[in-house]
Amino acid sequence: MDEAQKCVSTMDLMAVDCVWSDWWPEDCMTGHDSRNKIGVIEKAYIEGNEMKMKGFIYALDFPDIAYFIKNATPALGFSMECIADVETKDDGYEHMTNVTFTGVAILFQNLAAFKDTYIDYIAAKRKEQEELTEQEKKELMASIKEMMETTVSEKISALEEKLEASKTEPKADEAMEAELEKVKAEKEALEAAKKEAEEKAAAEKKELEQKIADLEASRKSSGIKANKKTDGVDYSHVWDNGYKKGVSLMFAKMKEEVEGKE
Numbered sequence: 001m002d003e004a005q006k007c008v009s010t011m012d013l014m015a016v017d018c019v020w021s022d023w024w025p026e027d028c029m030t031g032h033d034s035r036n037k038i039g040v041i042e043k044a045y046i047e048g049n050e051m052k053m054k055g056f057i058y059a060l061d062f063p064d065i066a067y068f069i070k071n072a073t074p075a076l077g078f079s080m081e082c083i084a085d086v087e088t089k090d091d092g093y094e095h096m097t098n099v100t101f102t103g104v105a106i107l108f109q110n111l112a113a114f115k116d117t118y119i120d121y122i123a124a125k126r127k128e129q130e131e132l133t134e135q136e137k138k139e140l141m142a143s144i145k146e147m148m149e150t151t152v153s154e155k156i157s158a159l160e161e162k163l164e165a166s167k168t169e170p171k172a173d174e175a176m177e178a179e180l181e182k183v184k185a186e187k188e189a190l191e192a193a194k195k196e197a198e199e200k201a202a203a204e205k206k207e208l209e210q211k212i213a214d215l216e217a218s219r220k221s222s223g224i225k226a227n228k229k230t231d232g233v234d235y236s237h238v239w240d241n242g243y244k245k246g247v248s249l250m251f252a253k254m255k256e257e258v259e260g261k262e
Helices: 002-011 063-075 123-127 134-165 170-222 235-239 243-261
Strands: 015-017 037-047 050-057 076-088 094-108
Touching: 002 037, 002 050, 002 094, 050 063, 063 076, 063 243
Parallel strands: 015 094
Antiparallel strands: 015 037, 037 050, 076 094
């Protein structure tokens, strides 16, 4: 895990690029273009079995690309380039160490080396929502709080029952009391950690809301409408026939909107 975190940290503050052409729409989002930097990775980190990145797109500088990414999110993923020390060991596998990432691009998922890469705004995006509702946030925090309190309370109750049942054994009582004090100390530590986590979550929520507000302000100032249905028509179906036809349909839609404003 330490080796993996050391490797992914080489992407911190790295620029994100993509292939984009106004003349050849079929080439858009098909690979790397190191001269076309459209955003930046603020932080790369390991979470479970996934490598994740937080960052942003320069929506004010690239309103057309930002609009495309926003609407084509389900079809997009990432491609990463890197250099590393490679050694084939007795198990028959090539083991990579000292990995240094040299480039990151946004492109269509089916063109990525690893098909499971994806772009996500926040966890709730998988449920086709922009963000967790206030009710969902409250329910999530309540369930975590209940789980933590129940676990610690059950430990304390079980120890108190054992302590009561073993009053005839002084030595056992002393050991039990020591264990009970240990659990109580763990409970206090958990409560302190929970408070710290809640404060951190509140700060991150505030930061996320500010970023969303800044992005919306950028969209408004650039005249691009964000991820919406036009005249009651849902354009998400444009990707049903593959990315090439989808790109052409998306550009046609963007052209109609621009001509409509003139």
